Amino acid sequence: MKLQDFVVPEAVVPQLAAATRDEAVAELIDALIAADAAPGGLRDELIEAVLKREKNGSTGFGKGVAIPHVKHEKITKVAAGLGVSATGVDYNALDKQPVYSIFLLLSPADQPDQHLHAMETIFGHLQNDTFRSFLRQAETHEAVTTLLEEADTQSL
Amino acid sequence: MSTASANLTIRNRLGLHARPAMSLVDTASAFASDIKIGKGKQVVDAKSIMQLMMLAATKDTELTVTAEGSDAEAAVAAITALVESKFDEE
Numbered sequence: 001m002k003l004q005d006f007v008v009p010e011a012v013v014p015q016l017a018a019a020t021r022d023e024a025v026a027e028l029i030d031a032l033i034a035a036d037a038a039p040g041g042l043r044d045e046l047i048e049a050v051l052k053r054e055k056n057g058s059t060g061f062g063k064g065v066a067i068p069h070v071k072h073e074k075i076t077k078v079a080a081g082l083g084v085s086a087t088g089v090d091y092n093a094l095d096k097q098p099v100y101s102i103f104l105l106l107s108p109a110d111q112p113d114q115h116l117h118a119m120e121t122i123f124g125h126l127q128n129d130t131f132r133s134f135l136r137q138a139e140t141h142e143a144v145t146t147l148l149e150e151a152d153t154q155s156l
Numbered sequence: 157m158s159t160a161s162a163n164l165t166i167r168n169r170l171g172l173h174a175r176p177a178m179s180l181v182d183t184a185s186a187f188a189s190d191i192k193i194g195k196g197k198q199v200v201d202a203k204s205i206m207q208l209m210m211l212a213a214t215k216d217t218e219l220t221v222t223a224e225g226s227d228a229e230a231a232v233a234a235i236t237a238l239v240e241s242k243f244d245e246e
Binding site: 056057059061062063067069112113115116117119120122123124126127 | 214
């Protein structure tokens with residue numbers, strides 16, 4: 001699976017306004033709804049579900065990245081929003097450090113394998129120091145989407 | 157130093173997603189041994205969430221666990237028990 005298969009370009013937020021985890025989750029859910037990748041009527045429910053998942057164990061896995069996610073029956077296709085914060089988000093990460101890149105992933109409840117493949121793709125790229133540092137520095141929408149393209153074609 | 161290993165099959169419907177992967181990291185990290193999880197030719201560090209998630213271990217995926225160190229056998233036994241319990245999900 002490629003990043004461009006599920007990262008919704010219109011839900012890329014190169015300069016997150018959020019300073020905290022809860023704000024960042026809301027901002028990315030709003031971006032996914034604005035991009036028609038999630039139903040607007042589910043806004044509060046999705047935010048609540050993602051935050052509930054975070055309370056079971058932070059998805060701020062270290063290295064300045066977080067991958068909040070939820071599986072929901074009304075989601076029909078795996079979709080991710082991507083937020084970048086230059087100043088860092090207070091995310092309650094496992095290593096207690098700020099988070100600079102956030103992939104928020106929504107998956108259909110009945111396709112657990114698709115969810116795992118999307119996570120594999122995200123983690124695979126986030127393991128790459130070059131990808132992570134370019135993503136953290138990306139300040140424009142174009143910089144982020146170009147980076148995703150390069151990552152998918154493995155030209156990093 | 158001793159070495160131990162076992163074959164495992166992921167049985168829970170959702171596969172090795174983030175929460176069970178974290179449980180596996182927590183279990184592995186309690187041991188001093190070096191612990192690897194293998195899926196075919198792909199071998200990753202059982203104490204790294206980032207690496208475990210790259211396995212995309214869906215339901216019915218076969219994995220191997222290999223530990224090397226003073227507590228290798230106990231480590232393999234603990235991880236085997238965790239996977240067989242379906243991570244308490246079902």
